[in-house]
Amino acid sequence: MNISSASDGLAIEPKTLAEGAYRALRRDIIEGRLAPGEKLRVEHLKDNYGVGAGTLREALSLLISDALVVSQGQRGFRVAPVSLADFDDITRTRVMLECEALRQSIAIGDDAWEADLVAAFHRLARAEEKRIGSESREEWEERNRIFHEVLISACPSRWLKHFLSLLYQQAERYRRLSLYLQPIPRDIHSEHESLLQAAIRRDADGAAAILSEHILLTFRSVQAIPAEQLNRKNPA
Amino acid sequence: MNISSASDGLAIEPKTLAEGAYRALRRDIIEGRLAPGEKLRVEHLKDNYGVGAGTLREALSLLISDALVVSQGQRGFRVAPVSLADFDDITRTRVMLECEALRQSIAIGDDAWEADLVAAFHRLARAEEKRIGSESREEWEERNRIFHEVLISACPSRWLKHFLSLLYQQAERYRRLSLYLQPIPRDIHSEHESLLQAAIRRDADGAAAILSEHILLTFRSVQAIPAEQLNRKNPA
DNA sequence: CATCTTAAAAATCTCGAGAAAAAATGTTGA
DNA sequence: TCAACATTTTTTCTCGAGATTTTTAAGATG
Numbered sequence: 001m002n003i004s005s006a007s008d009g010l011a012i013e014p015k016t017l018a019e020g021a022y023r024a025l026r027r028d029i030i031e032g033r034l035a036p037g038e039k040l041r042v043e044h045l046k047d048n049y050g051v052g053a054g055t056l057r058e059a060l061s062l063l064i065s066d067a068l069v070v071s072q073g074q075r076g077f078r079v080a081p082v083s084l085a086d087f088d089d090i091t092r093t094r095v096m097l098e099c100e101a102l103r104q105s106i107a108i109g110d111d112a113w114e115a116d117l118v119a120a121f122h123r124l125a126r127a128e129e130k131r132i133g134s135e136s137r138e139e140w141e142e143r144n145r146i147f148h149e150v151l152i153s154a155c156p157s158r159w160l161k162h163f164l165s166l167l168y169q170q171a172e173r174y175r176r177l178s179l180y181l182q183p184i185p186r187d188i189h190s191e192h193e194s195l196l197q198a199a200i201r202r203d204a205d206g207a208a209a210i211l212s213e214h215i216l217l218t219f220r221s222v223q224a225i226p227a228e229q230l231n232r233k234n235p236a
Numbered sequence: 237m238n239i240s241s242a243s244d245g246l247a248i249e250p251k252t253l254a255e256g257a258y259r260a261l262r263r264d265i266i267e268g269r270l271a272p273g274e275k276l277r278v279e280h281l282k283d284n285y286g287v288g289a290g291t292l293r294e295a296l297s298l299l300i301s302d303a304l305v306v307s308q309g310q311r312g313f314r315v316a317p318v319s320l321a322d323f324d325d326i327t328r329t330r331v332m333l334e335c336e337a338l339r340q341s342i343a344i345g346d347d348a349w350e351a352d353l354v355a356a357f358h359r360l361a362r363a364e365e366k367r368i369g370s371e372s373r374e375e376w377e378e379r380n381r382i383f384h385e386v387l388i389s390a391c392p393s394r395w396l397k398h399f400l401s402l403l404y405q406q407a408e409r410y411r412r413l414s415l416y417l418q419p420i421p422r423d424i425h426s427e428h429e430s431l432l433q434a435a436i437r438r439d440a441d442g443a444a445a446i447l448s449e450h451i452l453l454t455f456r457s458v459q460a461i462p463a464e465q466l467n468r469k470n471p472a
Numbered sequence: 473c474a475t476c477t478t479a480a481a482a483a484t485c486t487c488g489a490g491a492a493a494a495a496a497t498g499t500t501g502a
Numbered sequence: 503t504c505a506a507c508a509t510t511t512t513t514t515c516t517c518g519a520g521a522t523t524t525t526t527a528a529g530a531t532g
Contacts (some may be wrong), residue, residue, distance in 0.1 A: 015309035016309065016310060016484090016485070016486095017485075018485080018486090033442065041512095041513070041514090042513080042514070042515090043502070043512090043513065043514085046515095051486080051487090052486055052487040052488070053487080053488075053489080053514095053515095054290040054293075054294075054485095054486070054487070054488090054517095055363060055485080055486060055516095057290075057515085058293060058294055058297050058485095059288075059299050061254075061294050061297035062297050062301075064298065064301060065300060065301025065302075066301075067398075072493070073251035073252065074251050074252060074492090074493060074513095074514070075493095075494070075495095075513095075514080076494095076513070076514060077514095086394075089392075089393050089394055089395050090395060092393065093393055093395045093396055093399075096336065099528075100332065120287050136518090156325075157325050157328065157329055158322075158325055159325050159326060159329045159403070160329055162303075163329075163399050167395070216421070252515070252516095253515080253516070254515080254516090277482095277483070277484090278484070278485095279482090279483070279484085287517090288516055288517040288518070289484095289485095289517080289518075290486090290487095290515095290516070290517070290518090291486085291515080291516060293484095294515095310484065310485075310522085310523060310524070311483090311484080311523090311524070311525095312484060312485095312524095313484095313497070319488080342525090345503080395508080
């Protein structure tokens, strides 16, 4: 995920095998099919992803930038480890940056932005209605991400948005590692709704407060999970 | 530069050829020997850096994370372009993050931190005395980076510090592209000194104000440079 | 003269095999 | 039993050649 890929969510076909392997690996790490700390043997993985050794190595190098993979000198690659302290850091940093981006977005956003926001909220609400089965779970995750993305889309700082996409990705990983099979709590809908209304009302302070609480709540729900579960591998 | 490489400044020998090529390329881009937007032909560069094609490709993949290289689908790699708008964004984001990190650092830092800070300032001041020739210029750049790093080193957020190291790297690139042969303005010394004193005095507001002005001044001096010079290649 | 088509050239992307390093295994000696 | 050393096995790292794709250039056509 380099900085210029602002429209990262769109389903653009990968133009190269390395990029395809990169995306497949990223997905498998975020969704927990590759456990935190797990060793990533090139010779073994190249078969699973159907690419050569050099190509897979290139994909792994790209994942280092996302902090989803770590490499130690001459000892190969590993899935990045997880810890509550790390998620705490991610959460705090994300609260700070996302609130700032939201304030800028509210200050600058025009009618088109409002329209996009309403549309994104509507799609999210639709996905919340039929939130049974892992198929629709995937859809909800995607639309939730887009809603948060649109919220800050009017912020003019590319770097701020780049950092936030990295942090969101990290946070999603923690959520999935702990809550994969749990249903989505009901009050998330109303949180999103009041967030939308505050944004349309151009109430920057109110929106920022709701957003902070929203992000912190996710952290607290993960915090309640036994630590060992974080390091377990999720079923595909 | 992955997130776990906190001690990025230390002269640790590269453990692998790919990492060596990565560092050499990063240096050449930051110092302007590879011009912004320049095409990076693998077949041509592998000779210059003495590695194979696959290895160089891996190094370029790592540089994408630092936003120093961009790749476009099936059309190879390029040095990341530059623009005043981008540097403006970098500067604003850096002001926000570095002030926050500085506040946290001042609030948490202990005696050892103060000692490190005084030492870093002293080394920087020594480098400022003999600031003639490009040899000592390199040394000043390095010590300036370390001073800023130590200032925020007591900040507990790894992510914040990671983002700041990326932004500092970007800012350094802009400075070098425009000011490579210019002498260091005289008042930078006093800026650093008052920054040090405010930090020791635990005056967070004062230190943040000085730091903001310090970073913004760098932007303004680059802003005065004709745009075309940014895209020129610097002499080695 | 501009534009479209076609062909040659260059560059990228990909793969599998060989060299180097790390981990695992087995052996010897106190 | 344990530790230190040597050997085997595994894995990583590296390289150069071949297959695709893009770019460039030339030629033909309206």
